[in-house]
Amino acid sequence: MAKQPKTAISPTREENYPEWYQQVIRAADLADLSPVRGCMVIKPWGWGIWENMQQALDRMFKDTGHENAYFPLFIPMSFLEKEAEHVDGFAKECAVVTHHRLEPGPDGGLVPAGELEEPLIVRPTSETIIGAMYAKWVQSHRDLPILINQWANVVRWELRTRMFLRTTEFLWQEGHTAHATEEEAVEETNKMLEVYADFAENWMAMPVIKGEKTAGERFPGAVSTLTIEAMMQDRKALQSGTSHFLGQNFSKAQGIQFQDQNGETCFAWTTSWGVSTRLIGALIMTHSDDDGLIVPPRLAPAQIILLPIHKLESEADVMEYCENLKKELEAQQFGGLPIRVKIDNRDIRGGEKNWQHIKRGVPLRVEVGPKDIEKGGVFVGRRDTGKKQGYDRKEFVSIAADILQEIQQELYDRALKLREDNTRAFNDFEEFAAYFTPKNEDEPEIHGGFAICHFVDCPEMEEKLKPLKVTARCIPLDRPANPGICIFTGQATDKIGIFAKAY
Amino acid sequence: MAKQPKTAISPTREENYPEWYQQVIRAADLADLSPVRGCMVIKPWGWGIWENMQQALDRMFKDTGHENAYFPLFIPMSFLEKEAEHVDGFAKECAVVTHHRLEPGPDGGLVPAGELEEPLIVRPTSETIIGAMYAKWVQSHRDLPILINQWANVVRWELRTRMFLRTTEFLWQEGHTAHATEEEAVEETNKMLEVYADFAENWMAMPVIKGEKTAGERFPGAVSTLTIEAMMQDRKALQSGTSHFLGQNFSKAQGIQFQDQNGETCFAWTTSWGVSTRLIGALIMTHSDDDGLIVPPRLAPAQIILLPIHKLESEADVMEYCENLKKELEAQQFGGLPIRVKIDNRDIRGGEKNWQHIKRGVPLRVEVGPKDIEKGGVFVGRRDTGKKQGYDRKEFVSIAADILQEIQQELYDRALKLREDNTRAFNDFEEFAAYFTPKNEDEPEIHGGFAICHFVDCPEMEEKLKPLKVTARCIPLDRPANPGICIFTGQATDKIGIFAKAY
C-alpha cells in the first residue's frame, strides 16, 4: 500500500477546528466557493446528501398531511413595511432588485436600466407573501387547515459566511400552516418539532435536545419558537431546525380571516417551520474525523462503493464479478430502501482512489481483486471504525444491511456520548464562566459544552452571557420545571435552560 | 344529481381558447396569480404534477449518467458583459440586484441601501456561472466528461405573461455538460433530445416532432439547437424542450480548457439542455376539454379518487370499505410505481365534489355508497371518455392499472390524431398563407396547424412569415432531406421545415 499521511485532513480537529471543517468539505468534494460573494456551489456528492435529506423529510411531511406548493422568489418591498417586528429580524440585510433591464453603457459594458416603481426583495423567508395568498384563499372554516410546505432558495445578505452554515443564498423548506384554533396550531408546532427530531436522530444519527427558545432567541413575530439543538464536535451548539407558533400575529398583519361555524369572523392561527442546507454543516461537524467526512448510511448517496482491483488482463472478470455483486447488494433493503451501490472503475491509482472514498465518507468500501474472486470473497473497509475484514461474498450480501445499521447506530452513539461527556449542570456563575473560557485565549482550544442551569430570562442574564459569547439555547422540553436559583441573578425560578456557545 | 352547466369551463375552447386556458387552470386549482407582477403561485395540485414530472425526468437523467448539483442564483454583471451574443439573447430583460440592505426611509417606509459595487443578475439561465466553475474544475481529459444537471428557479423579465407558459420566475432543469471531443458532445445533445421526446410521449402522452431549429430560432451562442415541438388543441406549436450543442463557443468565452492525452491544451465541447414548468402549460393544452383539466395517469398526483357516499349512520362502514379498497389499489403497480389513490371525505355536496375532481382531471373517480358495499361493487367514472361503469370490486382492483394504461394511450392517440388531422404539406405560398389566416380576423377562430414545406433559411423567408405570425418550428429529424422548391423564394433546396404559429 502507498504511504499515506497519518490523517487525510490537515489541520486536525484539535489543531484548528474551523479550518478542519473547510478542509473536510474540500476533501469530500461537497461544495466549492463561487465567484458570487457569499454563495457556494453544491457539488454532486453534497447535493446527493441534500437530495436524500429532502426525500426523507418530504415523505415525513406528506405522512403528516402536508402538501407542497411554490410561491414567488420576490416580495414587494411594501409587504415588509407592514410588519415592523418581522422586518427588524429579516429585512435588514437582503438582496434588493431595483431594475429589470441591462443596457449597453457608455464604456461598452452594461448598466442597469428600467427602474422598478417598487423595489422587490429576494425572499429571506416567505411569511409575508404566503400570508397574502392565504388571506385570499381562506374565507370559511372549511378552508382550514392549510398545511403547505415549500422547498425553495432564500437569500440573506451575510457579512461573514461559512459553507453550509451561513451563506448568502441557501436552500431550505418552509412549512406554513393556518388553523381555525389555537390548540390545533400549537399541536402542529409540536408535531413538526417531533418530525425534525425524528429526522435528526434516525436519519442524520445526530442526537438533539428539543426545547423552547427564550424571548431573545425567538423568531421575530413568533409567540413561541421550538428548536432542536445538537452538539458539534467542538462542543458548540448548532440550532438544526425550528418550529414556530405564530399565534394570530401574522394573520392579523396579513388579514387571514375566516367565518367560523357560528358565522363569526375570526383570525386564523398560524405556524411556520423550517430546516435548511445548514443540516449538511451539522452532519459534517457531528460525524467527521481527521480523515474526512463520515456520512450516516441512511443519507449516503452511495452506501457501498465497489473498488475493482485488476490488471488489464483480469479486468473483464473483475468487472463482471463487481456488476453481479452490485445487483445482489441492490436487491437488499436497508431502512426500507434498496441499498445504494456504486462501482468506481476510474483509471487512477488504487491507494488514491481508496482515500477519496474515505474522505467522502462512504460507509463501506469493498475491494475486489482476482484473489478475492478465486476465494469467492470480498474485502470490506468500514468508514466509521476504520476496520477492514474479509467476508465470504454471499455472507457479505446477506449482512450488508445489518452492517450499515450498525454503523448508523455507532455514529449516533458516539455523538450522544460526546454530548453527555460535555454537558454539565451548574449552580454557580463563576464555574459556569470558567467552563466557557478557553485556557489559551489567543488560539482557543476546544472547550466548554452544554451547561444546564436554572435561570430567569432577563437583561441581567443577557449582560452576563455576552462577554462569554454564550447564548441560551433552549428550555428543554424533557426536563420538568423544578424550583431552583437563577445562577445569573440569584432569584428563585423554576426555569431550566441549556446554555452554550453556538453556530 | 344536481343540475350542472353543459360544460364546466366557460368559455369553451371554440369560443375563446386563451380564456378557456386560464379558466381550466383556475378550475383545476393548479395555480394562482400572485401580488408580484408576472409571478405565479403553483398550488398543491399543480405542484404535484410538477413533482411527478421532476421525478420521472430526474430518473431518466440519472439513468443516462448525469448527476445533480446546485449553482448560485446570482450572476455578477461582468459575466454577462463577456459574452456579447449570449447577452443579446438573455440579459436584456432580467432582474438586477443593486442593493443589499433596507433602511427606514424619511416617510416611515423602507428604502434600499448598501449599494453593491457590482450589480448582480438573477440568473436567466446559468451558462456563464456554471462555465466559470467548469473552467476551474477541468484541467485534464480525466476530468471530462462533466455531466451535471441543476433543478432551479430562473427569472426573465417578461412584459406579457401567461401562467405556466411565460412567467417572470419559472422553474426548470438545466443540464450542462462538457466533453473532450465534438463527437461526444453531439452525441450528448442527441441523447438528451431523445430523453425529452421519450418523456413527452410516454409520460405526458404528448406526441412531439423532434427537429433542429433554423438559424433565427437557435439558442443564442449555440452551434445547433434541437427541439421537441408539440401541437396544442388550438393547433399552435409549443416548443417543449431544447437540447443545444454549443461547440467550443462557450468554453472559449469561459476558458474551459484541458490537457488531452498528448499533453496538448484544448477547449472543451459543451452542451446544455432544459425543460421547464412550461410543460404543465403544454400538458393542459394538449389534453384538457371543456370540462377542465385531464391529467395523463402517469403524471396525476392522484390517479384514482375514492368518493365515499354516505349518510351519517353509514359513514363508518363506507369509510372502512374505502380504506380497504385504497390499500388494495395501492398494492397494484402502474408504470412501475404503486397506484396513487386518495379518499375525498370532505363534508361538501356530492355533486360539487364530483365536479371538482372532473375539473382537476383525476383519471378515475370511484363512487362508493352503501348499495355498492352490499353488492361488493364500485361505480367508476373515467375522465378521458366521460364513461361511467359499475365493476365488481375485486375485478376493478385487478384491472385498475390496465384502465389507467388505456387512458394514457387514449390521450396520446387523440393528441396524435389532432396533429395528423392538422398537418399539411404545401408547395404554394398563397395556400400556405391562407392556411394561417383566420376567417374572422377580429376574433380569430381556431385555424391553421403545422405546415410542411421546402424552404431556404433566408431573410426573404423571414419577411414573408412575419405578417402571418408564423415561425419555422424545426427541420424534422425523421424526414430525410430531398430535393424540392422553397415556397418562399422559388429556389431549389433539399431542406424541409415545419412551420406554425407558436406559443
Ligand SMILES: [Zn+2]
Ligand atoms: Zn413578515
Ligand SMILES: [Zn+2]
Ligand atoms: Zn452566457
